[in-house]
Amino acid sequence: MPELTLTTLAWVPKLPRGYVRDLRVRWALEEAGLPYRVQSVPFIPSVPFRALGADQIAHQPFAQVPWLSDGDQTIFESGAILIYLGERSTALLPTDPYTRQQALNWVISALNSVEAASLPWSIYQFANDIEQTPGRKHLDAFLQARIEYTEQVLAGREWLAGDFSIADILMADVLRLVHRFDGLAEAPACRAYVARATARPAFAKAYADQMAHFAAAD
Amino acid sequence: MPELTLTTLAWVPKLPRGYVRDLRVRWALEEAGLPYRVQSVPFIPSVPFRALGADQIAHQPFAQVPWLSDGDQTIFESGAILIYLGERSTALLPTDPYTRQQALNWVISALNSVEAASLPWSIYQFANDIEQTPGRKHLDAFLQARIEYTEQVLAGREWLAGDFSIADILMADVLRLVHRFDGLAEAPACRAYVARATARPAFAKAYADQMAHFAAAD
Known part of the structure; x- marks a missing residue:
C-alpha cells in the first residue's frame, strides 16, 4: 500500500493553532489507525486566505x-479527504448502506x-466586529x-449516524x-457533543500532534 | 428500480426562483436521464432560513x-444527493479512479x-448592505x-475534472x-464557464421546470 502523506503548513501564528484543518485529517487517520507521515510547506504570511505560494497551487x-497524497493521487479539501479515508476504514463510515448514506448526508x-x-461568522469574531448592520443580522440569524436545528438533532442521539x-x-x-x-x-446538546467528541483519544493525539508540529518551528 | 422522488417547496416568492437548490438535483437527473417525480411540501413564510414546518424536519x-427519496432511503443536502446520483450514472462522474477523485475534490x-x-456574501447582497465594517472587509476578501483562484483554474480547462x-x-x-x-x-473565465454550463440542455430543462413549478402555485 502506498504511504499516506499529509501536507500542512510548516508554521502558523498562535491564534489559529489547534484549528488548522489538518487536524480533521490527523483525527480521522488516528481513529482508523492508518499509518501516515506529515510533510510541511512554507507559510506565506501575505494576505488572508492565501497561505501558499504559486508553486503549491498544483496541489491545493x-x-x-x-492535502493528502496517496501514491500519485492528490486529495484536497478536508471533506473530500475524510470521505476518501472513510472508504478505507470501517472505523470512519458505517458499512450498512442505509446508515452509511445518512453519515454522508451529515458530512x-x-x-x-x-x-x-x-465560518463567515467566525471571520467577524476574529475581526472583533460586533456592528449589527442589516446583512450582519441575517448572517447571525x-x-x-x-445551531438550533443541530441542537434538536444532537439532543436525541450520541453520534450523527450510527x-x-x-x-x-x-x-x-x-x-x-x-x-x-x-x-x-444556548445549545447544551451541541456543547456536550463537542466535549464527547474531543474526549476521544484520537482527537487528543491529533490535537497534540498539531500543536507540537507548529511549536517545533517557533 | 425504486422511483426517485425529489421533494421541493410548493411555492416560493419570485426573488429566489431559479436559485432554489432543487435545481441542482433536477439538473443532475436530466444530465443522467434518470426518471424521477417531483413532490411538494408547503413553504412556511416565517423567518429566514426556516422554510419547513416541524413535521418535515425528519426528512431535512x-x-x-x-431532499431525494429512493425507496426507504432519504438523501438530504444537494451535495450529498449529487454524489449519490454520481455513483449511479457515468454521465455524472468519471469512471477512472484518478479523475473521479479529482471530481470529488472539486465537489x-x-x-x-x-x-x-x-453564500454569506450573497446574504449581504440580498440585504443591500454595502457598509464596509472590518468583518465585512474580510468577508469580501x-x-x-x-474567485481569483477559481479563475486561474478555469482559465485553463473546460470542466473541473475530465x-x-x-x-x-x-x-x-x-x-x-x-x-x-x-x-x-473581474473573472472572465468564471463567466465563460457559467455560460458554458448553463447552455447545456439539461440545465435549461431543469431551470424551466423549476420556474414552471413555482409559477403553477401563484
Missing part, C-alpha cells in the same frame, strides 16, 4: 492546507449547512437557525470553533 | 429543500471553499481570493449566484 488550488451538512454559516464517523469529526470540529467564540451558549 | 434536519471545493464564501460532472453542476450553480450580483466582473 485555493492555496490552503491540508455535507457539516460542511455546507453549518460551516457555511459558522443564519447561524442561529443552523457509531462515530467522519460526519462527527467534521461536525464536532465545526462546532468547536463556534464554541470558541461562545456561540453555543 | 435544517428545514430546507431539497467539496464548490461547497466548502467557494460557496462557504459566496475571502470571496475575492476564492468531462462535465457533478462538480461542474455545483461550481457553476455557486458561481451563477455570484454573477447575479456582479461578483464575477
Whole structure:
C-alpha cells in the first residue's frame, strides 16, 4: 500500500493553532489507525486566505492546507479527504448502506449547512466586529437557525449516524470553533457533543500532534 | 428500480426562483436521464432560513429543500444527493479512479471553499448592505481570493475534472449566484464557464421546470 502523506503548513501564528484543518485529517487517520507521515510547506504570511505560494497551487488550488497524497493521487479539501479515508476504514463510515448514506448526508451538512454559516461568522469574531448592520443580522440569524436545528438533532442521539464517523469529526470540529467564540451558549446538546467528541483519544493525539508540529518551528 | 422522488417547496416568492437548490438535483437527473417525480411540501413564510414546518424536519434536519427519496432511503443536502446520483450514472462522474477523485475534490471545493464564501456574501447582497465594517472587509476578501483562484483554474480547462460532472453542476450553480450580483466582473473565465454550463440542455430543462413549478402555485 502506498504511504499516506499529509501536507500542512510548516508554521502558523498562535491564534489559529489547534484549528488548522489538518487536524480533521490527523483525527480521522488516528481513529482508523492508518499509518501516515506529515510533510510541511512554507507559510506565506501575505494576505488572508492565501497561505501558499504559486508553486503549491498544483496541489491545493485555493492555496490552503491540508492535502493528502496517496501514491500519485492528490486529495484536497478536508471533506473530500475524510470521505476518501472513510472508504478505507470501517472505523470512519458505517458499512450498512442505509446508515452509511445518512453519515454522508451529515458530512455535507457539516460542511455546507453549518460551516457555511459558522465560518463567515467566525471571520467577524476574529475581526472583533460586533456592528449589527442589516446583512450582519441575517448572517447571525443564519447561524442561529443552523445551531438550533443541530441542537434538536444532537439532543436525541450520541453520534450523527450510527457509531462515530467522519460526519462527527467534521461536525464536532465545526462546532468547536463556534464554541470558541461562545456561540453555543444556548445549545447544551451541541456543547456536550463537542466535549464527547474531543474526549476521544484520537482527537487528543491529533490535537497534540498539531500543536507540537507548529511549536517545533517557533 | 425504486422511483426517485425529489421533494421541493410548493411555492416560493419570485426573488429566489431559479436559485432554489432543487435545481441542482433536477439538473443532475436530466444530465443522467434518470426518471424521477417531483413532490411538494408547503413553504412556511416565517423567518429566514426556516422554510419547513416541524413535521418535515425528519426528512431535512435544517428545514430546507431539497431532499431525494429512493425507496426507504432519504438523501438530504444537494451535495450529498449529487454524489449519490454520481455513483449511479457515468454521465455524472468519471469512471477512472484518478479523475473521479479529482471530481470529488472539486465537489467539496464548490461547497466548502467557494460557496462557504459566496453564500454569506450573497446574504449581504440580498440585504443591500454595502457598509464596509472590518468583518465585512474580510468577508469580501475571502470571496475575492476564492474567485481569483477559481479563475486561474478555469482559465485553463473546460470542466473541473475530465468531462462535465457533478462538480461542474455545483461550481457553476455557486458561481451563477455570484454573477447575479456582479461578483464575477473581474473573472472572465468564471463567466465563460457559467455560460458554458448553463447552455447545456439539461440545465435549461431543469431551470424551466423549476420556474414552471413555482409559477403553477401563484
